Amino acid sequence: MTSQHIVSSFDRDLEALQARLMKMGDQVEKAISRALEALETRDLKLSEEVRQGDRVIDAMDEEIKAEAARVLALRAPAASDLRTVLSVMNMCSHLERCGDYAKNIAKRTTVLIDTTSIGGTEPALRRMAHMVEQMLADALEAYIQRDAAKAMEVRDRDLEVDQMYNTLFRALLTHMMEDPRNITACMHLHFIAKNIERMGDHATSIAEQTIYLVTGEMPDENRPKGDTTAYNPQGNLAT
DSSP: HHOOOOOOOHHHHHHHHHHHHHHHHHHHHHHHHHHHHHHTTHHHHHHHHHHHHHHHHHHHHHHHHHHHHHHHHHHHHOHHHHHHHHHHHHHHHHHHHHHHHHHHHHHHHHHHTTOOTTTTTTHHHHHHHHHHHHHHHHHHHHHHHHHHHHHHHHHHHHHHHHHHHHHHHHHHHHHHHHGGGGHHHHHHHHHHHHHHHHHHHHHHHHHHHHHHHHHHSOOOOOOOOOOSOOOOOOOOOOO
């Protein structure tokens, strides 16, 4: 009876951890969407809400990791249960970084507030961000369902995000060469594009954690990458 109670309590601990992770993922997806909406509409109030909302994401990250550490200390899980707890901690870190990138995008809205749209760049950035949002949602769904095939499909989609980034990069270079007055705005837009591309990488890493959880091994083959740009900054503003 005692053993069954311990197992049942541990299962509840794992379920609670994973539920918190899903809630954090939802917050991050909303932050990405709102950051791009603020950019498109030049909405300073919304961009500030995104920046302030990152504190909530950071707090969730700390709470999940603290709870995971408690579970590790009290339950001493082994084998697949250990992988589950460790995967939650790892995915949590990737989500936190995505939240940081969303905040960075919101910061650049304050710089771009007085600029006009350059060649429809903002809608293209929003489409790219929407794809990353969907990758995050699908990666987390694959995790909950323990669906390695779905996780692998998410991993493969990162190539399309990279290709969208390459297209935007070339378009922004063209705009800068055609009119030097566009250089400042285009540089900020490029950093935003790079932030979104990096979020795609983190979504892919979350998918890889599911593959690890299900199979016990990380994918052997190199991740498909399509970023062919030579200039490859991270594009972060100071926090």
